[in-house]
Amino acid sequence: MNGVVHRIAIPRGAALRVEVGDLVKPDQLLAVNRAPGHAVTVDVAGRLGRSAATAGELLEAHPGSRLEAGSVIARSPQGAVVSAPVAGLLVGYSPSDGTALLAPLGEELPVIGHVSGRVLAVHDGAIDVEVRGAQLVGVGGTGEAVHGELVVAVHDPGEELRAAAIDVGATGKILVGGSRASAETLTRARAMGVAGIVLGGVLDKELRDFEAIQRRRREIGGLAGSFGLVLLEGFGKVGFDPQLFDWFRRHAGHLASIFGAQHRVYVYDAAAPPRRTPQPAVGDRVIAHRRPFQGRGGVLVAVLDDLHATPSGLVTRMALVRFEDGRLAPVPLANLESTARASER
């Protein structure tokens, strides 16, 4: 199985709990981070009996230093010492009033990667994990990193995911929807504890409305749990490629992770998904990406000689596609991708 490398951002200063070569699971603790809390003021100049400007020259700790309670912040030549009243991060020193700002570090917060694989490398601020699974990269998405069991929630790749299709059985799962989901459906899914949704298409407006609802709920403190959404085909009402939908069906029940902001889906212990390649050839099964055929599949019948004008007036390489509904239509070759099952490669 081909491994793909997934980079997990780790806040600077977090304490790592894994090493290169470790196998990690989606819910495994990778690091713990103590986020800085509200800063406290430490009167450095006053305690040293110096002016604010001269006390600054006696600092022994730089901004960014992590201090334990009692660690020395500044020391005068006469031996007077100013120490940290609490453990924390030294944020800065003000030469105008001679005080230092110390941000106490909060409780240890877990950093979870939501991926399964092997730690490949550790960088400043990130960990690379080699993921043992199939990767799908979408065109849009929103929300946090989540993982859960894959469930296909529609019967047909062109079907819209309706709010009524989401019940308590979907809690903690990653749902594979169809060609669209309304903001209401997405809000209900989140409220029902669904971990995430993978869709063929969604209207940009619905996605924005959903994000606005989440923002407002977060502001008033009513939002719990994580939720992610990844869009695989395009914006608007766009169904899945039937081959890709079949692939999801075959992998229902597998563990999957989705990364909304990165438009990425991983399905573990899975066969390779239908592969998309640009520049299709005659005889290939293709999928169209722009209107009026967006999301429709068919077979490339011919590539026309010379350049031809599209209905928009642009002149480009055109191809003839026999779509699944039997219609034969010219489509710009640049708007087509060939899609093939792993076994056909």
Add this chain to the structure above:
Amino acid sequence: MRPPPPAPGAELSVLVDIGSAWTKASVIGRSRGRWRIAAHAAQPTSWDERELWRTLAAHLAAGADRRLHERLERLVAEAPRIECHTPRRPARLALAAVSRDISGAAARRAAESAGWVVEEVASMDDDRSLAARLGALQSAGVDAWLVSGGFDDAHSEQALEMAALVAAARRGGETPVIWAGSARLGAEVGRLFEPAPVSLVANPRPSPDRSEPTALRHHLEALLQEMIEPGGSIHLAPISFRRAIAALAETAALRILGIDIGARYANWVVADSDGSAESRIFASGGLSSPTLTGPGGPARLTRLIPQSIDELAVADALQNLRARPGTVPQTEEELAVTHGALRALLAQMAVDETPRGVDLIIGGGRTLASIPNPGLAAQLLLDGLRPLGVTQLAIDPSGALGPLGSLDDVEIGEGIATVRDDLIVPLGTSIVCRGGRAGQVAMRVTVHRTGWPEVGPVEVRSGSVQILPLGRGQTADVEITLDGDASLGTPRRTRHVRTSVQGGSVGLVLDARDVPLVVPRRSDDRRSVQAAWRDVFLREPMQAPGRVE
């Protein structure tokens, strides 16, 4: 026995611009002793390069010696190649500033126009707690840190606090730190980051009433080149485009504005006749710009489109354009949205850099170059930029300027001179005035051409646009009389202007639609006005009533 005749050959070079979404290529060949752009083609960058050679060979075949036909593809593939490319990845920085709208805005503009993506902004007035600000900076995945704040004559404690915050968040990492704040604080800021070095750069906002972003922009440009493509910066498209425009300005002795809008990047270059050039590189200024798809973006753009397309469809089309920039708008509506996006991006760039005193505007980038009608290209440039006064307009249809700019210093001028006649396509000249009373005559224009009947005076009413025929290679003298409070933006309020204009594939555009463009509020009225303007640009220019002297 007679020796066999020599096999026919071809002297060819290939210019290639590898963009993030589209690759553009042109073949330069010698024909009857002259070097010409003999063929050009474009294809998605994700396609196999051999397809590009095949397409170019097919285009060349029409005019090539028949004995060469079978070898054309190989000749093109093996021809010397002059290449430029879009940076392979954007560079990201975190910005910490005292004020979001003063020091922060100046530093952010400088960074974005130097080609950086600003990943995180922290300021004293960002309504976050110190802890939240610190947490956000700690989590930022960036290539550099930029700290700004305080005027040059002040010892700003707040600026020092922001610098300390970055030092705390950075925690001794290796990413470079740039201090572009109060000059008086440089040494103190340096101490905060010891032992790491801090680059001290001139303050982009040295006083409340002064903005001087150039030094910071240049520093960030140099740093970006060092990080993204050490040693090969002249092959980066934004750099090579600037060099080509500078060389063209020097050769033509004109002040030229070159604009190149791609899928990811947008590039704005102003070059003077002495060969000096200033550029701004917008790393997120291309057709995938988040400003187009962000809150309010689709609604604003819907107002720029003459067709009746609802905002939901515009939003989806913009997102699809962002997600799949290598595709082609197949329907009229999708093309209208793409052109609306181009207009919006041009207007956005023109807000900061008004194209004043420019003799020639050259539009580049796949969207402008592939436009089905030159009139539409002229309209997009004029609607977006609103260049006040008299300005020549042209496009770079083959995308050859970028690759030519990647030649060595001594070769650029020669390269441009070699294919000068084919390099840019002149659209004509625009005369754009500002002001005027609605419905009243804003300017009267009379066109004199030696040997031709005088045309005019043509009355151009405020809010309208007219096009007079003036073909490529033709020049004319025009007399412009301004009425009411209409102005061409000249320093003195001159009522009569005489100037010389050059023709092109569109002609002489007389544009009294005000600066910035004024459109009715009601959507139906707006669309009908916009449709009327579009019709003027799309139809053949009409000969205005003339009189024979």
